Amino acid sequence: MRAVGGRSASRPMPKRRKSPAVPPGQRKLTGVASLGASAHVTPRAGSRFAACPICAKNFPRHAVETHAGGCLGEPSPTPSTSAPTQPPPSNDPTRRPAARLRSTSGPVARVRIGGPDASWMPCAVESLREMVPDLPFVLVERVMPPRDADALLEDLRAEATTWGQDEWWIAGEARKAPRLTAVYEMRVDDARAEALRMAGLDDDDDDAEDGGGSERVPPPGMRVAAERASAAVTAALRSVPSRHLPDDVLESIGDDSYQWAPTYAVANFYRDGSDRVGPHADQLTSLGPLPAIAGLSLGATRSFRLRKRWPGRPGEDASDRSGDVWVDVPLPHNSLAVMLPPCQELWTHEIVREGGGGAGGGARDGKARVSLTFRRRARDWVDRAPTCECGRRCVLKTRRGDAPAPAFAVNTDNDGVMDAEDGKTPVMYYYTCDPVNGGKPCKFYKPVKVVAL
């Protein structure tokens, strides 16, 4: 990762070149060869028609989603000895996504490109990165042996009765999180874990972070889950462009023996469909920049929504929503949602409230869901966090690097100014005071660096 600016490197921001490619209100899907080079899935503002992402024909906007769902539901042609009633399979690339969608047996995601007036387009989960080429996300289904996943759900549901409800300071008020949370330490070996569990103790060699409180000793099934997460993340990281990899991964990923391994897990218990987590990017205090995070889902299927954090440019017309990208992915029981770098920097994620839209829904084990988000502590970043004015450990966050500093930040210039290379987004890392369960934060603000991602 290359730092390209920072507090001491304030320079005037060059005027951004306007991209001439697509008329306002339309979004060209570059890299989506299967849709054809000129396929636009969002109609011009005011246009009554939109193209189906599957067959590429135009339909009235209100009908395109229903139609695309029908394209999706077409049965796959079965081999037959009688004369074919269907035309032979086409080599036309615009037909390829339909084939992928028809052949999928897994969950169906949906994508919306453009503002709220744009249509949601159904998409097989395995084809998401064709629809949204820069999506830093992978879903792995049936990640654990089924019985192990079921047993782990049982164990964690029993433990979840003792998990805490964190309190955050939001918009000037203390608010209880609408879910229960705990942190599990993954570095303890099985023997020590067993001894601690027998004694009813938590691990005291802890950093008490991210969910607050002390770190718990994982039940045995969590070890299997962590191994599966390790394998999935290691494989997925090999597909990430090197400029999006953190320094430690970049140095070692060339070795065949490289293994990403989680050091802790943040567990969430969603008691029913109204429990949720709103749009956020995870704090980076313990993870450092450009982390991978792998979330195992157990129990009810819930909808995971990814949104581009900064679809427009600072100072540009806020009503132009053509750059909005929303992706809803149903997370079934025993699936692993891998957020790859730079997901925390450039996207938000959330668990959508049931009844609040979203792809998927459906219930298993009532509406209760447990997630285990496996993470890797970056030691050098853990040690770097400064203390704020009220004496607490600061948290590391990101913001758009070419936008003004946050309103609460005092005594600062617009220190995010930098040269943004074409097609990249400047991202500022900064420390601030944002305690969990700690009451009102102070106004501490300390920029760390700006990078172009």
Ligand SMILES: O=C(O)CCC(=O)C(=O)O
């Ligand atoms: O429950 C999930 O899958 C997501 C949880 C999450 O975003 C978090 O713990 O930061």
Ligand SMILES: [Fe+2]
């Ligand atoms: Fe999160």
